[in-house]
Amino acid sequence: MRTKLTLTMDDSVIDSAKKYARQKGKSLSDIVENYLKSIATPEDTTEKLSPKVVKMMGVIKLPQDYDYKKELGNALAIKYKS
Incomplete structure (x- = not known):
């Protein structure tokens, strides 16, 4: 299920975040x-280890x-x- 979330923050933070998202090819929501x-x-931490180490x-x-x-x-x- 997807739910909409509203955030309140400074305009400069939003602008920087949108620019960063564009550079990374992702949406700001992602x-x-x-x-x-x-x-x-x-x-x-087991996600970052090789399967052999986890075993x-x-x-x-x-x-x-x-x-x-x-x-x-x-x-x-x-x-x-x-």
């Missing part, structure tokens, strides 16, 4: 709708007190030990 979707829905997520279970910085430091110390 730009506003996409912006509102981006701020109104919880960020789902691997949750495979490794680490303890609550796992300190990755400490483990990284230990691994680097072993790697570069003279």
